[in-house]
Amino acid sequence: MSVAAMLAGCASTPPQATVQVFTNQPQLPAGSTYRHERLPSQAGQPGQDQLEAAADALLARAGLRRDDTSPRLSVQVTASQDRVAGGPAWGAPSVGLGIGGGSWGGSGVGVGIGLGFPIGGTGVRASQRVDVQLRNLASGQVVFQSRASGSSGVSAVTLLDAALRDFPNAPPGTRQLPLGNTASASR
Numbered sequence: 001m002s003v004a005a006m007l008a009g010c011a012s013t014p015p016q017a018t019v020q021v022f023t024n025q026p027q028l029p030a031g032s033t034y035r036h037e038r039l040p041s042q043a044g045q046p047g048q049d050q051l052e053a054a055a056d057a058l059l060a061r062a063g064l065r066r067d068d069t070s071p072r073l074s075v076q077v078t079a080s081q082d083r084v085a086g087g088p089a090w091g092a093p094s095v096g097l098g099i100g101g102g103s104w105g106g107s108g109v110g111v112g113i114g115l116g117f118p119i120g121g122t123g124v125r126a127s128q129r130v131d132v133q134l135r136n137l138a139s140g141q142v143v144f145q146s147r148a149s150g151s152s153g154v155s156a157v158t159l160l161d162a163a164l165r166d167f168p169n170a171p172p173g174t175r176q177l178p179l180g181n182t183a184s185a186s187r
Helices: 003-012 046-062 156-163
Strands: 016-022 031-038 071-087 094-101 107-117 122-136 142-151 173-178
Touching: 016 156, 031 046, 046 071, 046 156, 071 156, 122 156, 142 156
Parallel strands: 031 071
Antiparallel strands: 016 142, 016 173, 071 122, 094 107, 122 142
């Protein structure tokens, strides 16, 4: 491997997450209290406690306070892994033109046209996703919803950090955010 190729590998862009925020900036006074809410399917999920502990730290950074006895909000954090189509499994289709010569006892020139196509259908890749939802317990209204997705090598905690980046002032819509440490599942 050449030095230039090694440097190009080092200079490559860091992994990114696609973050979608679906609600406008919530009006959450500093010190607002919350509790975690789990779906029945999350009860035995490995890593759910770790994910909620990471959410506690991120929400505290934004001025919220966990209070399981008298919360104002409920927080639901869900991690999932999906398989998504990633393009042709064996490369893109191609068309080529070739000219060849040969003979069977005489002189002749042959012309041929070739067509290439992917074999094996569409490639599939894994994608990790974290969803965050904050709900006002008194009204039942969702006050904040965010989703972050990235490649399967990205930890759920790293995606949670992306989903809550700039909370509670995260702009609504979709944006690409660079990710920090994607190799470790804990901070």
